[in-house]
Amino acid sequence: MNWTWFPEYAPQLLQGLWLTVQLLVLSMVFGMILAVPVGLVQVTGPKWLGAISKGYCTLMRGTPLLVQLWLLYFGLGSVFAAYPEIRQSSLWPILREGYFYAILAFTLNEAGYGGEIMRGAFLSVPKGELEAARAFGMSPWKVLVRVWLPRAVRNVLPTLAGETVLMLKATPLAATVTVMDVFGVILRVRQNTYLTYEPLITAAIIYMVLTFIVTRAFGHIERQVPIRR
Amino acid sequence: MIPEILTFGDKGFGDELLRGAQFTLFIAASAYIIGIMLGLLGASAKLYGGLVSRGIAAVYTTIVRSVPEVVLILILYFFGTRGINTLLGLVGFGPIEVNGTLAAILVLGVVQGAYHTEVFRAAIQAVPVGQIEAGKAFGMGGLQLFRRVTGPAMLPNAIPGLSNLWLVVIKDTALVAVVGNYELLSTTASAAAFTKRYMLFFLTTGLIYLIITLISSYFIGILERRYRRGQTSLA
Numbered sequence: 159m160n161w162t163w164f165p166e167y168a169p170q171l172l173q174g175l176w177l178t179v180q181l182l183v184l185s186m187v188f189g190m191i192l193a194v195p196v197g198l199v200q201v202t203g204p205k206w207l208g209a210i211s212k213g214y215c216t217l218m219r220g221t222p223l224l225v226q227l228w229l230l231y232f233g234l235g236s237v238f239a240a241y242p243e244i245r246q247s248s249l250w251p252i253l254r255e256g257y258f259y260a261i262l263a264f265t266l267n268e269a270g271y272g273g274e275i276m277r278g279a280f281l282s283v284p285k286g287e288l289e290a291a292r293a294f295g296m297s298p299w300k301v302l303v304r305v306w307l308p309r310a311v312r313n314v315l316p317t318l319a320g321e322t323v324l325m326l327k328a329t330p331l332a333a334t335v336t337v338m339d340v341f342g343v344i345l346r347v348r349q350n351t352y353l354t355y356e357p358l359i360t361a362a363i364i365y366m367v368l369t370f371i372v373t374r375a376f377g378h379i380e381r382q383v384p385i386r387r
Numbered sequence: 388m389i390p391e392i393l394t395f396g397d398k399g400f401g402d403e404l405l406r407g408a409q410f411t412l413f414i415a416a417s418a419y420i421i422g423i424m425l426g427l428l429g430a431s432a433k434l435y436g437g438l439v440s441r442g443i444a445a446v447y448t449t450i451v452r453s454v455p456e457v458v459l460i461l462i463l464y465f466f467g468t469r470g471i472n473t474l475l476g477l478v479g480f481g482p483i484e485v486n487g488t489l490a491a492i493l494v495l496g497v498v499q500g501a502y503h504t505e506v507f508r509a510a511i512q513a514v515p516v517g518q519i520e521a522g523k524a525f526g527m528g529g530l531q532l533f534r535r536v537t538g539p540a541m542l543p544n545a546i547p548g549l550s551n552l553w554l555v556v557i558k559d560t561a562l563v564a565v566v567g568n569y570e571l572l573s574t575t576a577s578a579a580a581f582t583k584r585y586m587l588f589f590l591t592t593g594l595i596y597l598i599i600t601l602i603s604s605y606f607i608g609i610l611e612r613r614y615r616r617g618q619t620s621l622a
Binding site: 216217219220221222223224225226228229232233234235236237323326327328329330331334341344354355358359361362365366369370 | 450453454455456457458459461462465466554557558559560561562564565572575576579583585586589590592593596597600601604
């Protein structure tokens with residue numbers, strides 16, 4: 159075992175860690191924000207909208223995330239690059255970064271998986287509670303914000319914890335589109351030092367610690383809002 | 388209607404993609420079977436094993452389920468290659484080039500095994516203890532008990548988890564593209580890079596994966612209904 163490389167690359171690893179955390183938090187937050195309407199319209203609202211949502215979930219859950227990411231980065235990216243208008247626009251510095259496509263792909267993917275979870279979550283809220291809220295004269299929007307959504311989210315917190323761990327384990331795919339997250343830095347170390355195991359074991363340990371932190375954090379949140387069984 | 392570049396033969400990549408899809412299905416199915424075997428081993432270690440085997444199973448499932456698949460695939464890929472060559476060296480053979488497909492199957496199988504372990508453990512625990520005790524009272528033990536009582540009784544509980552893992556392993560085969568292979572995504576990536584038609588190729592491949600998962604879901608539905616027959620529905 160040769161660990162002499164570690165001090166030299168430690169600052170880069172720390173930056174990579176920050177990028178990994180950004181990828182995880184941003185795609186989970188944006189993804190779940192999209193997931194709420196995706197799940198909701200499958201439970202209530204017009205049928206055609208529900209059908210579209212269901213199709214979207216099937217599409218996202220039926221294809222590998224890596225294909226989605228590469229389709230966006232290489233496919234959409236090359237389409238963008240073909241238009242001089244886009245290349246000269248002020249958005250181009252963002253649109254040519256792998257980071258942007260990684261967040262986009264992870265967010266859209268999470269919206270699919272999360273939408274399915276939220277569909278079940280909305281269904282799990284007892285009807286009586288929604289009727290009670292309506293009897294208090296709450297508007298549909300208020301019922302959603304004050305009763306339906308909070309109860310639904312609380313019911314699926316354990317599932318969301320698992321989902322966050324899955325997303326964390328998906329973030330290293332961003333390294334395949336030039337993002338220097340933890341895994342990207344580890345790949346660079348491997349390239350520069352010709353070491354096989356030490357960098358990969360470091361990566362494994364870092365991700366295990368992150369998984370542990372995510373599980374602990376969700377456990378903490380769950381205890382804040384106890385549930386009566 | 389189909390663009391020429393996707394047709395079969397010299398001019399198109401249709402046959403290459405089809406072969407890639409076959410490889411993907413082959414890798415997925417083989418890894419799935421290895422995963423089931425490892426899962427049964429792991430579950431029995433966790434449920435009936437002594438301190439050592441319980442510990443090994445716990446470490447196995449914890450590590451595999453908390454480390455990203457890409458990282459695991461790289462670690463196991465190199466570790467496995469060197470391990471096989473060390474073993475061959477001990478019995479006096481020279482180092483061999485480990486077949487990429489074989490490595491992919493083994494690696495994905497080991498990853499699947501950890502998830503199968505949890506599925507089987509939960510399924511076996513959900514079998515009423517009385518049924519297993521009845522089997523023991525008849526003098527059955529070990530494999531016979533599993534084959535006649537525990538196995539058939541836990542299968543309906545395990546089917547949803549098992550079908551989910553089949554869909555997972557199909558999608559996980561795409562990760563093997565990171566170490567380079569001949570499965571669907573690697574083939575697509577090289578075809579796309581060669582022709583510069585990225586959008587077309589990745590869309591086609593996405594569609595192929597979707598067709599595979601949709602057909603799988605259809606058969607899973609039939610399977611689930613069959614194994615749930617005679618049981619009261621949950622809904």
